[in-house]
Amino acid sequence: MIKAETLQEVLNLVAAAMPGADRAILQEDTNLYDLGLDSTTAIGLMLEIEERFVITIPDSMITDESFQTPGALSAVVGSLIAA
Amino acid sequence: MAAPLVDVLFERVAQSADAIVFTRGSDRWTNSEFLATCLRLASRLREQTGDGAAIAVSAESQALLPFLIWSTVIAEIDLWLLPALPAGAPQLEQASGLPVRIIYSDGPAFVADDRWQPLASLLSNLPVDSIHRPDSSRQAAFVFQTSGTEGEPKSIRCEHWQFAQVLRVMRECGALNHAISTQVYLSQPLPHSYGLCSFLEYCAAGGSVVLPPERSPLGPAGDLMQMTSSIQAIEGVPYFWSQFAKLRSRLDLPELRHLGIGGGRVDALVMKAVLTRFPDVTVSVRYGLTETPSVATHKVYTPPHGADWISSGRVVPAYEVEIQDTSDQVVPDGTEGEIVIRGDCVAAPSGILRTGDLGYFDQQRELVVTGRRSAFIKRRGFRLSPETIESAATRCDDVVDCRAIGVDDRLILEVVCQTELSAARLLDQLRALLPATMVPDEVRRVAAISRTFSGKIKRS
Numbered sequence: 374m375i376k377a378e379t380l381q382e383v384l385n386l387v388a389a390a391m392p393g394a395d396r397a398i399l400q401e402d403t404n405l406y407d408l409g410l411d412s413t414t415a416i417g418l419m420l421e422i423e424e425r426f427v428i429t430i431p432d433s434m435i436t437d438e439s440f441q442t443p444g445a446l447s448a449v450v451g452s453l454i455a456a
Numbered sequence: 457m458a459a460p461l462v463d464v465l466f467e468r469v470a471q472s473a474d475a476i477v478f479t480r481g482s483d484r485w486t487n488s489e490f491l492a493t494c495l496r497l498a499s500r501l502r503e504q505t506g507d508g509a510a511i512a513v514s515a516e517s518q519a520l521l522p523f524l525i526w527s528t529v530i531a532e533i534d535l536w537l538l539p540a541l542p543a544g545a546p547q548l549e550q551a552s553g554l555p556v557r558i559i560y561s562d563g564p565a566f567v568a569d570d571r572w573q574p575l576a577s578l579l580s581n582l583p584v585d586s587i588h589r590p591d592s593s594r595q596a597a598f599v600f601q602t603s604g605t606e607g608e609p610k611s612i613r614c615e616h617w618q619f620a621q622v623l624r625v626m627r628e629c630g631a632l633n634h635a636i637s638t639q640v641y642l643s644q645p646l647p648h649s650y651g652l653c654s655f656l657e658y659c660a661a662g663g664s665v666v667l668p669p670e671r672s673p674l675g676p677a678g679d680l681m682q683m684t685s686s687i688q689a690i691e692g693v694p695y696f697w698s699q700f701a702k703l704r705s706r707l708d709l710p711e712l713r714h715l716g717i718g719g720g721r722v723d724a725l726v727m728k729a730v731l732t733r734f735p736d737v738t739v740s741v742r743y744g745l746t747e748t749p750s751v752a753t754h755k756v757y758t759p760p761h762g763a764d765w766i767s768s769g770r771v772v773p774a775y776e777v778e779i780q781d782t783s784d785q786v787v788p789d790g791t792e793g794e795i796v797i798r799g800d801c802v803a804a805p806s807g808i809l810r811t812g813d814l815g816y817f818d819q820q821r822e823l824v825v826t827g828r829r830s831a832f833i834k835r836r837g838f839r840l841s842p843e844t845i846e847s848a849a850t851r852c853d854d855v856v857d858c859r860a861i862g863v864d865d866r867l868i869l870e871v872v873c874q875t876e877l878s879a880a881r882l883l884d885q886l887r888a889l890l891p892a893t894m895v896p897d898e899v900r901r902v903a904a905i906s907r908t909f910s911g912k913i914k915r916s
Binding site for chain 1: 698856874
């Protein structure tokens with residue numbers, strides 16, 4: 374279960390990292406690669422998420438699937454906050 | 457005439473049959489295993505193409521490209537190195553016009569063309585008995601498809617003997633010393649001219665090449681986070697080094713001793729960030745174009761590192777480099793003009809390449825590249841370097857990427873920002889970094905900056 378506030382914050386960070394992504398259309402299951410997520414943006418997004426939630430995403434969790442949707446990213450964040 | 461390029465491979469096996477020639481993920485090949493496979497593949501490619509026919513490759517994955525590269529050298533077959541082609545890309549139409557017998561690809565099948573073959577099948581069912589031995593004097597080549605920073609895509613044919621000659625000269629003058637027996641991570645794609653050149657350079661110096669496993673959504677810099685820590689050198693273009701700088705604190709590279717930069721100038725702040733994390737490495741800076749295998753000038757910076765990253769180094773003796781004014785006259789050292797490269801190894805008509813780049817020789821006869829002639833923006837009588845403006849802008853808060861353009865005598869800066877753009881604040885910061893003549897008239901926020909296959913900003 375993803376906390377609503379975690380998801381909202383991740384959605385805000387995604388929108389800030391991807392100027393081409395309209396915040397209004399961003400949903401939990403929006404495919405970020407379809408919106409143009411590339412490696413440079415993914416690096417910036419990861420660092421922003423780590424700073425905002427005061428976490429370090431382990432290398433093993435940095436996968437294509439983890440970055441595919443805001444929901445997947447929120448799940449990663451949630452698992453690290455809970456740990 | 458230099459020894460044939462294929463001798464690089466035979467020399468490696470003669471020196472150390474069991475040394476690792478390249479690694480990707482958990483797969484690794486010794487010199488002897490690699491050569492044996494390439495000889496068999498060369499035999500099949502020769503059978504399939506006959507004399508004079510060429511092969512093309514378009515691949516996102518680098519895994520099988522080393523085999524294809526060296527097999528076409530052994531078989532003396534032209535290899536067209538194409539950018540990876542996504543499904544439905546208009547370049548597929550362009551590929552249909554290529555004078556090649558086979559197009560290998562790991563992309564979707566190009567159903568309109570029966571020359572299309574899956575790259576994954578490259579090493580399947582290779583002939584056991586039939587081994588091709590190079591014996592002809594045919595001048596086969598690598599053919600690069602460059603997207604061009606300013607104009608139409610073009611094909612550049614660099615013959616194998618030209619690579620062989622430049623590599624021999626680079627070895628003799630010490631320009632490959634950093635690569636000797638070095639395990640290098642090549643971050644840039646092999647179909648890119650810098651990627652292929654650095655691959656051949658490390659092969660020629662007895663180095664061991666590590667290719668990105670292509671697993672991380674963070675790109676080749678992210679792949680480094682998940683790799684073994686035995687990497688001793690890394691080669692990359694400015695785009696890669698920007699990513700590397702952001703991830704520097706996450707990288708565990710205790711053996712790292714050399715960084716190679718190609719494809720353009722890296723921003724000084726990016727280099728500062730990288731070298732703060734890895735202060736003891738040497739750094740090679742190179743200047744060359746696709747038409748000049750491998751490099752025309754080269755310099756290795758040694759620690760302690762300062763802030764001076766201006767020079768691209770001395771001319772590699774395989775080439776002659778001169779600076780000319782607009783009347784094609786050679787100018788004195790210290791005077792800016794167009795960089796012109798000459799020599800047998802230049803892949804251009806008559807061996808003369810007018811680069812379109814501007815630069816000058818400093819007091820040490822080292823080349824300083826200042827920009828591209830046609831990229832300069834003219835505004836109110838001033839000639840402005842977009843690279844200088846962009847370099848300053850990337851130091852400003854929240855600017856991820858940018859491009860300076862001239863429109864109707866106005867200077868416009870397009871920026872990609874991570875937060876809401878404050879044009880007034882950005883212009884204030886630029887006024888502190890740039891002369892008044894170089895401060896933009898307008899700042900526009902854009903979603904992305906259009907770049908070429910090799911990561912350079914598109915200027916047209």
